Amino acid sequence: MAHRFPALTAEQKKELSEIAQRIVANGKGILAADESVGTMGNRLQRIKVENTEENRRQFREILFSVDSSINQSIGGVILFHETLYQKDSQGKLFRNILKEKGIVVGIKLDQGGAPLAGTNKETSIQGLDGLSERCAQYKKDGVDFGKWRAVLRIADQCPSSLAIQENANALARYASICQQNGLVPIVEPEVIPDGDHDLEHCQYVTEKVLAAVYKALSDHHVYLEGTLLKPNMVTAGHACTKKYTPEQVAMATVTALHRTVPAAVPGICFLSGGMSEEDATLNLNAINLCPLPKPWKLSFSYGRALQASALDAWGGKAANKKATQEAFMKRALANCQAAKGQYVHTGSSSAASTQSLFTACYTY
Amino acid sequence: MPHSYPALSAEQKKELSDIALRIVAPGKGILAADESVGSMAKRLSQIGVENTEENRRLYRQVLFSADDRVKKCIGGVIFFHETLYQKDDNGVPFVRTIQDKGIVVGIKVDKGVVPLAGTDGETTTQGLDGLSERCAQYKKDGADFAKWRCVLKISERTPSALAILENANVLARYASICQQNGIVPIVEPEILPDGDHDLKRCQYVTEKVLAAVYKALSDHHVYLEGTLLKPNMVTPGHACPIKYTPEEIAMATVTALRRTVPPAVPGVTFLSGGQSEEEASLNLNAINRCPLPRPWALTFSYGRALQASALNAWRGQRDNAGAATEEFIKRAEVNGLAAQGQYEGSGEDGGAAAQSLYIANHAY
DSSP: OOSOOOSSOHHHHHHHHHHHHHHTGGGOEEEEEOOOHHHHHHHHHHTTOOOOHHHHHHHHHHHHTSOGGGGGTEEEEEEOHHHHTOBOTTSOBHHHHHHHTTOEEEEEOOOOEEEOTTSSSOEEEOOOTTHHHHHHHHHHTTOOEEEEEEEEOOBTTBSOHHHHHHHHHHHHHHHHHHHHTTOEEEEEEEEOOOSSOOHHHHHHHHHHHHHHHHHHHHHTTOOGGGOEEOOOOOOOOTTOSOOOOHHHHHHHHHHHHHTTSOTTOOEEEEOOTTOOHHHHHHHHHHHHHOSSOOOSEEEEEESHHHHHHHHHHHTTOGGGHHHHHHHHHHHHHHHHHHTTTOOOOOSOOOHHHHSOOOOTTOOO | OOSOOOSSOHHHHHHHHHHHHHHTOTTOEEEEEOOOHHHHHHHHHHTTOOOOHHHHHHHHHHHHTOOGGGGGTEEEEEEOHHHHTOBOTTSOBHHHHHHHTTOEEEEEOOOOEEEOTTSSSOEEEOOOTTHHHHHHHHHHTTOOEEEEEEEEOOSSSOSOHHHHHHHHHHHHHHHHHHHHTTOEEEEEEEEOOOSSOOHHHHHHHHHHHHHHHHHHHHHTTOOGGGOEEOOOOOOOOTTOSOOOOHHHHHHHHHHHHHTTSOTTOOEEEEOOTTOOHHHHHHHHHHHHHOSSOOOSEEEEEESHHHHHHHHHHHTTOGGGHHHHHHHHHHHHHHHHHHTTTOOOOOOOOSHHHHSOOOOTTOOO
16 A cells, blocks of 8 residues: 555546536536437337337437537537447437537446346446457547446345445446546446335435445545546435425435545536436436535436437427427426526426336346 | 444434534634643653643643633644643633633543554554443533544555554544544544655555545444544655645645545544644645635644644743743634634744644654
């Protein structure tokens, strides 16, 4: 321990830190458009659209070709590998379209879960093999940040010490490797909402998980100023009978974060984890109005909660492009306001925006 | 892990949090007057005074008879066990005098360092045996906070992983026990300034040590909002040939804290560790002017850096008591300003204020 061997030069640190800050500047958040092929299948099935590469391309094209003013609310977009190399109908690469709008391009890097033997169905996440080379290539191809989702669940004997330890360690290895290749790692230790546990229990678990994550990041010499955190909000389990207000969710969430997340972390971008579009926005707003000290930006990295209405509006038909883009833009703006604590609930919401997007034991 | 067994009730948490906030209220810091009998021997021998219980009583009386001017800059006083039960010339217990000024009374509870076998001269700190009963008694006797000092040093092979782990663990046990008894634990993981290492090395070590401390506190279910941290500032080793400005020290210190100390901790009360009175004030001031966001109070818990001039002025003579008390009040007010970034500097050279108070391998 006595000697330090700097993992990054001053220039590398500066680059990482600037990328991270750009993504969460001024209330901006992230569009998580990195659904794997299988997950897109689930989405498309709900709107009765066939899960083909072309359909996936078309939907993403509609989102990415919105007016440039989207860059006021969206600072970064996470892509799936396939999407990084797709083009619009004019042959222009999606990643270039996004970059020209001033949006930072990110890539999902993990390769899904693998079981942890001897546990109650817990998992660790794969994807470390050859990760450095993959990161280097993605960086050349225009990517500036990565995302890796670890999954923990609350149940009997869960999350176990092993699951917490192992997932925290894998996240730290991933983060270290990303930074070596000029990519800002988004660290995502999701405690999924499955179960009937109450708010307090989720808070307790989230605090333990995040403490382990930040110890692991320290042990692995990760430069915190060049990372972002993507945690769950603290909520009751989906099957919990007790209902909580956005203010209660906000207080529990910010309390957990301020007990575990060092101020050096520039931004915390919540996952929406099955919340309806409107709940995801209301909760984020309440979080930003919470009276506790909040030295990091508190923003969003939403998948479903940014795209549900848009998907509904699209229905697989090119003619619905404008309606789709409007639906997406509306959620993006709402969440940007929420990230500044300025969201005013208008009262009218589409069926899709209030519909719970919960899918049991969600995997992308 | 899955079940939480709350360590503290809501009322207990509130009491602890209120005490901590009172100690580090804006512009206030701590007078560390908890020198053991052995440490007082060194102080008194420097001014040619015999180390008797009466002399120690007379000296503390000099400090505690400060008038109401100290109310705005001293939030807490740490006592040694003997002093907690001493009285002034009029038979008024010191504890009462301090409490009547609205200052919180604290008590040193550790029992000094012991060697860690198999290391390069490293130590842990003892004092856990019967600690709960001692805390309960101290609480009855007027103490609302406690202090426990662990010591780490930087050299070729230290601090070792064991030293970091063991000291972090013992600090967390102490903190947990204190809180059970309504006492706010000040957590002090001091990294000594002995050595020729540079500022960066101290920063690196401080970050590793503090990461371990906060992981241990989390593991031991310590309520962070009801604790205070008493760390070293990040400085070069005393024998380092490179000189650094207060601003460099401030930047290194605040960076290290931002990377490790959760915002839930209400205050960081620096130890002075052998810095001269003026240095300790200038550095604290620079820390409070550091442009990085700082979500905790950043103030002082000074022993030597508050008392050196007073001790020198007193020299064991009753006739000098008034002048000595004035010296103490002066340093207290200066540090109260420094804790708000409002100290303009003394402009004086030399005298007791600028003399280095460094003593090799200091043990209280």
